[in-house]
Amino acid sequence: MDIGSKKIAIKDRFTLILGKFKRELFQEYLNQEFVQIIEEADLIPAKKLVNYFQNQSDELKGLDNSLKILDFLTNYRKIVEYNLEIFAKFNKIIEIIFSTFRYEYLSERKNQLIVELEFAEKHKKSSELSAIVDLINKLKESIKTNKVKLNYIKEDYFQRKNQIDQIKENLAISEDKIQELNQIKKKCFSQINRITRQIEGSTTNQENDSMLKLGNDDKLTNADKIRALQKKAKETQYEINQIKSRSKQIKGELEKLFPHFDIYKKDYEEILESIKDDEKRIRVLQKEYENEIHANEETQIEEIKDLLETPIRPSLEIKEEISKINSELEAISIPEDFLSADNPSNLRVVLDKLREIDDILRSNDEKISIHRNEEEISNIFENYDIFESVIGDFEGILNDFLKEINLEINFLLVINDTNTSFYLKTNFFRNNKEKANFEALTTPEKIFFIISFFISTGVVLGHDNIFFSNLFIPNIYNKGGSIYRTIRKILPIFETNDKLSKFKLIFLMSNLELKKEINNIKLIKV
CATH class of the missing domain: 1.10.287.1490 (Helix Hairpins)
Structure with a gap:
């Protein structure tokens, strides 16, 4: 590899290069989104994470299409809400029609009961x-x-x-x-x-x-x-x-x-x-x-024969039914602009309202219909599946490293309050019990996480040679002791895990003194 004007031969699987370097020398290995992600480690913007991945892999080009799923679902939700609004109006009209029919039926039934009551009262005289x-x-x-x-x-x-x-x-x-x-x-x-x-x-x-x-x-x-x-x-x-x-x-x-x-x-x-x-x-x-x-009274005999076939109900029972009907009539609520007091059965206003809804359905196709470009939608969901798969693999590799310090991370995909952006919320667990966010971690834990995060990216993306430098991370985490301790814990994982056997690790450390040698790593001083 070239460092400035110097060429360094990398033959070993694990290499540590010490010297005094400028950050500009490693621009080809540095991804700017990485620093931004670390600065927002508790709640990582999905857009930055997607850019972080796709900028390092041609296979993941177009991964940002996965985030369009939110726009698609938001638009779908607006259309559904608009349809629900129209349905609510339609349902209200149907309820009014039902209430009108019920009102008419009860009114007619009440008139019948009044006649029946008069008949019952007449016979009660004897x-x-x-x-x-x-x-x-x-x-x-x-x-x-x-x-x-x-x-x-x-x-x-x-x-x-x-x-x-x-x-x-x-x-x-x-x-x-x-x-x-x-x-x-x-x-x-x-x-x-x-x-x-x-x-x-x-x-x-x-x-x-x-x-x-x-x-x-x-x-x-x-x-x-x-x-x-x-x-x-x-x-x-x-x-x-x-x-x-x-x-x-x-x-x-x-x-x-x-x-x-x-x-x-x-x-x-x-x-x-x-x-x-x-x-x-x-x-x-x-x-x-x-x-x-x-x-x-001879003239009543035919009427009485019919009466005997259908027994006369007591007046009290008829009055109770009339009272129940009166209560139900009072409870029926029909807006004044829908009901004609002179002619309750006139449904002209209701029919006009139904025509209005029909006009809305005919003239607002964009608001009520979901126009699908199946190829585009399929591409969005395919990329979203890839994004979830990448995050899942990334979380698994990262936890393989974090368990060395009794930490475990869980990524949770969330949406902001305005439903416009995805975020990846990070939750840490100590010893599988104590929950913490990034800010609650100790400095050594943060440094271990940052280095593991960077290396896990290379593993997930399949980079045969994974380069890491202390120049890639914020200055507050540029602690030599913690960085070298992290390297000592990570190397054995690469040696024992068959899934990691093909990867080479190259650490470029600038102005960080190594006080104690690290086993199984090639040390090169420049």
Whole structure:
């Protein structure tokens, strides 16, 4: 490499060149944005950081396009906000239309209720008719309530009834089976007696015929027949005992079912009877009601028949509904410039407002439509992805160095209050716990960070030869002891980390005395 008029051969991987140099000699290695970034280390302007990277790498040329994403999103936000503003106006008109329709409906419903109330009040004058109607309504309400109760217990009642009926049927079948088996057992013993008499010679031909009908084989000896019949009788008795045992168990289960079933049965029959009584009573009352109307005013009979099909509601109930409608009508708010007091159903003003919105949508295309240049937008997002990737890689390499002094850095991309610029906020952590900003770091920590920052840039950008000089940093951080301690800690990382094996480090130190040698570094004094 050339330093002024001198040529220095760099053969070693790590080289430290000491001398007295002027900053101008290293202009090709110095990036002015680096100093500006260090001066704003707590909140780094993304624009400067982007320039810092792309000015050192042809591959990152155009990286500043990534920052246009903010302009794109800001413009997108303005368009969305304008659309929301128009939507709010449109929504307001729709709400007014709904309120107008609701107002009209409630007004009409109120008029109907007033007529219904007059009709109810007219019929209320006759105490007998009113009493009949009230009683009919009460009976209908009672029927309705009882039907609900009936449906509630109906399924459980019939389920238990069917269960009990099934058990009774099974018990009856078991009893029939026991009787049948007893007959078989009886016949077995009867035949044993007959065979015994046969052996004694007192058997008649008729008895022999009867024995043959029972199915015993004539080829068997009498002793075999007796044993077979005894076995049959024993097996039959065993089966009888089994059936009796099962029947006893089933009877026990049946006894347990009866108490609950009796309750359900009693309730079910009482409710059913009550419904039938009420229905019968209603038919009688309806007939009485018609007779009363016939006696007083023949012309009302058709009206009363319709009334009986739709029960008259109590006046109080109608008044309560009218009161609720009045409250809702008072709560409906329609701007005076939208509603015509003389003709509330006139929607001319509302329609005019809708036309205004339609005109806005037709004449403000730039404000409401997002005109996309897909290639440009794609380029912006691709560069933004590259920017994020570079920052992520940069943070990872930087932390590989910072962990040597128990520090860790976290970059957070933020936007300023006016939504016009990106910034990279730096957060430091000591021992993974204590949080600090750049200004809170000690001077040695700051110097370590600055040198690591510069070297990490070269690593991320893939520079085979990374040059660093104390002339690149602000004078307040030009501390020889801290700089050399940083170099001593960084070199072993490059030696042990395979990802860093291709990089060479060249340190150019001006007017900084090296009091203690650094291992594994080529020292050149100029």
